[in-house]
Amino acid sequence: MLMTFHGLSTNQSGDRVCSLGLGFGPTPSRSLGVGCGRGDKMSGSSQKHDVIFEEDDLPYEEEIIRNPYSVKCWVRYIEFKQSAPKHVVNMIYERALKELPGSYKLWYNYLKQRRKQVKGKCIIDPAFEEVNNCHERALVFMHKMPRIWLDYCQFQVDQCKVTRTRRTFDRALRALPVTQHYRIWPMYLKFVRLFPLSETAVRVYRRYLKLSPENAEEYIEYLRSIDRLDEAAVRLAGIVNDESFVSKEGKSNYQLWHELCHLISTNPDKVKSLNVGAIIRGGLTRFTDQLGKLWCSLADYYIRSGHFEKARDVYEEAIQTVMTVRDFTQVFDSYAQFEESMIAAKMETTAEMGQAEEDDIDLELRLARFEQLINRRPLLLNSVLLRQNPHNVHEWHKRVKLYEGKPREIINTYTEAVQTVDPLKATGKPHTLWVSFAKFYEENSQIQDRATAVPARKAEYFDSTEPVQNRVYKSLKVWSMLADLEESLGTFKSTKAVYDRIIDLRIATHQIIINYAMFLEEHNYFEESFKKGYVFETLVSFQAKMGEHPGICWEDVGFIPETCESWVLGMVKNMEYMVAMFLYAIYLLYAKLEEEYGLARHAMAVYERATKAVEPLEQYEMYNIYIKRAAEIYGVTHTRGIYERAIEVLPDEHARDMCLRFSDMECKLGEIDRARSIYSYCSQLCDPRITPSFWQTWKEFEMRHGNEDTIREMLRIKRSVQATYNTQVNFMSSQMLKASTNATGTVSDLAPGQSGMDDMKLLEQKAQQLAEEAEREKPKPKDKILFVRSDASRSELAELTKQANPDEIDIDDDDDDEEGDEEPDEVPLEQKTVPTAVFGGLKDD
Secondary structure, eight states: OOEEEOSSEEOTTSOEEOTTOOOOSSSOOOOOOOOSSTTOOBTTBOSOOOEEEOGGGHHHHHHHHHOTTOHHHHHHHHHHTTTSOHHHHHHHHHHHHHHOTTOHHHHHHHHHHHHHHTTTSOTTSHHHHHHHHHHHHHHHHHTTOHHHHHHHHHHHHHTTOHHHHHHHHHHHHHHSOGGGGGGTHHHHHHHHHHSSOHHHHHHHHHHHHHHOGGGHHHHHHHHHHTTOHHHHHHHHHHHHHOTTOOOTTOOOHHHHHHHHHHHHHHOTTTOOSSOHHHHHHHHHHHOGGGHHHHHHHHHHHHHHHTOHHHHHHHHHHHHHHOOSHHHHHHHHHHHHHHHHHHHHHHHHHHHHHOOOHHHHHHHHHHHHHHHHHHHTHHHHHHHHHHHHOTTBHHHHHHHHHHTTTOHHHHHHHHHHHHHHOOTTTOBSOTHHHHHHHHHHHHHTTOOOOOTTSOOSSOOOTTOTTSOGGGTGGGOHHHHHHHHHHHHHHSOHHHHHHHHHHHHHTTOOOHHHHHHHHHHHHHTTOHHHHHTTOOSHHHHHHHHHHHTTOTTSOGGGGGHHHHHHHHHHHHHHHHTSOOOGGGHHHHHHHHHHHHHHHSOHHHHHHHHHHHHHHSOHHHHHHHHHHHHHHHHHHHOGGGGHHHHHHHHHHSOHHHHHHHHHHHHHHHHHTTOHHHHHHHHHHHHTTOOTTTOHHHHHHHHHHHHHHOOHHHHHHHHHHHHHHHHHHHTOHHHHHHHHHHHOTTOOSSHHHHSTTOTTSOHHHHHHHHHHHHHHHHHHHSOOOSSOOOOOOTTSOHHHHHHHHHSOOTTOOOOOGGGHHHHTTOOOOOOOOOOOOOOHHHHGGGTTO
């Protein structure tokens, strides 16, 4: 049964219902008040449509009355009425949204339904405005829903209303949180690219890049499409300089840089904000594997700018600096093409404008420049290869061949080659450069000594940190070759100068000296030849030859030791030759030479210098020889000064031996007091516990030549010396370490189990223990000391020592340390008459 409602009507039960409203039961229901929208007109009609309810609608209407806030009830009702006319469906949506204005589901489906209803109509149809109003009403409640904004913006884009659409996009961006903007921007950017509104699009893109700077490539591409290349270049330079930028298109930093170079070099008239030269030169330092392309881009920029001379300077700089053949080929081909284009342009201009004299000169100049460029190609390519490996000997020889017929350039090339090539890094044979260089001078009747010339900065020959060019001037091989060359082709003076220079540089060996001496001897310069004996073998050979030339002024040979000594010491200082070991033999040979052919005083002077110049270990032997030769030549008394100097210079061990020998010599000379003073001096060097032999020798000396006072003085000195050594902590420590066979150098090892005690206390205990052991192990005197008269003769003293003396004094050395300074008891001495032979002629007086 159908019921039609129009205005107020009455149903079969007599109940009144409102138009477009429903009520059931005796009580009238409240009016729905739902229209098609404010000012909305259904299908362009101002009249209200009659709403006809069918019997099938009643269950849904009743369910809605019971549950007006249930979305499911409204959705089921709408789905049931999908086949109804559109104004009926719209009315149900309006009724539902009046009850549930915050339902996203209802609004979304309603707006979708309304957009579907106007699909295919003209964009100026009033229905589009009604749908726009529906979207505006929906956004009052759904302004945080990006889907609603997207549908609305897309709907307005389809209407081609640019300003209204742009404002809608801006409202959407303001209404939505920033986390939802990524859904709006793609559609917004697509919208601004649809219309030729470059300024609007640029402003929109600038806003977009503040949120997403990683999409700068898209903006740059758009700028290039609208021919705004200056800003595109600035943006591209910004992302190239940004190390953290990652291209979304998968481009490397070099690719972006290459795009930038191509952009700025091909559009010099449009790119004004960037310094093109600085940018491309910065790329030359960063991308060294693409130098050819970058140099060509820089030159292309100047060519397009009309600065042809600058472009030519760039090409020249490029071919002088590139390091690979590939880059050189790119630059050279571009350079040649540029010169060809310049010639072609000039010829076309001349053909059009007519030929003039200045034009002919200009054309000839360009042709000459192009021809010179082609002729320079082999030399430029050789320069590239030498920059790759400056130690390539083969390329240096090729460079010399390229300069054939130009002697000045050849000399400069050879000079640069020998100064650059390092033999340790050379590819090929470096000596061929020197040989070829020398042959070149020889072919031109000139002789040079470049290899042996002293460089501006001197260096030691074995200093590997210095380049070889700073060290070759000390090469013995090179100097030997020069010496052989001078001996064969040079004069006497030039050869002598070479040998003298070798000696001055301190690189001469004994073979060089012998060769020099033989060279001088061949030219009858005998005195000069004998002055050059600097080493052991040389002196041996010269000593044999000196007897062959009796007319030689032997005093001139005195020059040898000073020169020899300075040369040897200089070699030791420079660590070039370890020849100090030959000084001992050299001085002996020279002294022998002076003894046989010179003066004795010269020989003694040589020995004196030898004692100071030889190694410390050889000084003792040298002093022995010196003393022996002095005694043989001048007598025993002349050796006293030598003994005294030896005792002062030699170490204690050898000084003690010298003292004993010196005192023995004085005894033989009858100088008893001098011998006793020598013993007294030597006693300060002898610890009684370490050198008991010295004290035994002194005691025997006093037994033979002394008396009671001298014995007492000897014992006093012995106690004093022993006390001195006992108080020296360093001495005790050294003796303790020496005596301990298991010592490891630490106090804890010397006294195990007493690691907590003081180190000095342990040392004192150990020293005391060693002193007691030395005292117990000290040998006991077997015979007692006999006192004799000091005026007895030596033979009488010898007889007295063999006879038993009843008045001998028993001296106990073991009690000396305990008794201290106690004086011995008085001993009666026997009186004897003095023999008459002692007085001689005095008796008669």
